[in-house]
Amino acid sequence: MSEHSATGASGPASGRPPRVALFVTCLVNVMRPAVAEATRELLVAAGCTVDVPLRQTCCGQPAFNSGDTADGRALARHQIAVLEGYDHVVAPSGSCIGTIRHTYPETFADDPDWGPRARALAARAFEITSFLVDVMGFTPAPTRHAARATYHDTCSGLRELGIHDQPRRLLGSVENLDLVPLPDANVCCGFGGTFCVKYPAISNAVVDEKARAIEGTGADVLLGGDLGCLMNMAGRLGRRGSPVRVFHTVEALTGRLSTAGVGEGPKGTRR
Structure with missing residues (x-):
């Protein structure tokens, strides 16, 4: 399996705990880490194995929004490489996940290497409440x-x-x-x-x-x-x-x- 391949099937139907990368996001990391801690608690309670990749950085949204496509693409490539080895990527932010799910595939649409990798990651990226309900069918204690x-x-x-x-x-x-x-x-x-x-x-x-x-x-x-x-x-x-x-x-x-x-x-x- 290549370093940027997804792992096998996981989740409630497979019997194997899904391996989830917690994408903390810049604002949560700097301004309110308790949100990341609460997100991790919910993922663990839902039966996930949770990693917090230490090499994660900004998703690139501010750069893309400011017209700095070069830096946005560089950040996107870095994030894809860091996060793509997991069953799912989950963040407590619709904004950042929206960037991964929509901006990344659009940005690399014509790139024969990064395009497929961006689309594969986008399909496995979820905002936390959507992941708990739509993927895991989970109700918190x-x-x-x-x-x-x-x-x-x-x-x-x-x-x-x-x-x-x-x-x-x-x-x-x-x-x-x-x-x-x-x-x-x-x-x-x-x-x-x-x-x-x-x-x-x-x-x-x-x-x-x-x-x-x-x-x-x-x-x-x-x-x-x-x-x-x-x-x-x-x-x-x-x-x-x-x-x-x-x-x-x-x-x-x-x-x-x-x-x-x-x-x-x-x-x-x-x-």
Whole structure:
């Protein structure tokens, strides 16, 4: 078997635990490692053998979004080489997985070597809630947290990967969590990766509308699946003096809603 070949069949039907590469992502690694820890806990509970390849780097999305195709392609080739030996690649980010599943195959479409490798990796790459529900058919062990929560659908997860029902289904395992609808939950929060840097005035206006919608639900907690979006919304909520606390979905699923939320200090104070 070549170094960039997939391993044999695995998963619930095969009887062999799937070997999963946890793609941590840049923001999670730097800003909120607890999201990676929670993701790993869920994968292990679902019956996976989990590796965290230490040579993983950025997926290249910021470079591609900025028109720096050369560096984007270099990062993509590196990631493919590092991640392709696993049964599945899973990340707590629809944005980064969307890059692997769509941008990589498009970028190397005419490359006779990297094209097939990019397409093979894309077929095995999943956002965490989609992987747990759609691939593993897994329901987490119940946790308990009494709160009123609302959920924001991130653009990449919803539009590139079809993630909508999966996180809501998993959150049903959190006892006493009252999940209320967020008006226009499918509308962008204004982050958009490099968009918020290139167009800060538009980004600020969009996230302010989102913050008002979140506050209007009466929720205590905001949940979502991409840390960049959550940081953007947490920052705006904090500047508005809102008491709404912000967490990644995997943190809710692993009993972490009593810890410091996104943008909070160790004692729950806003930074």
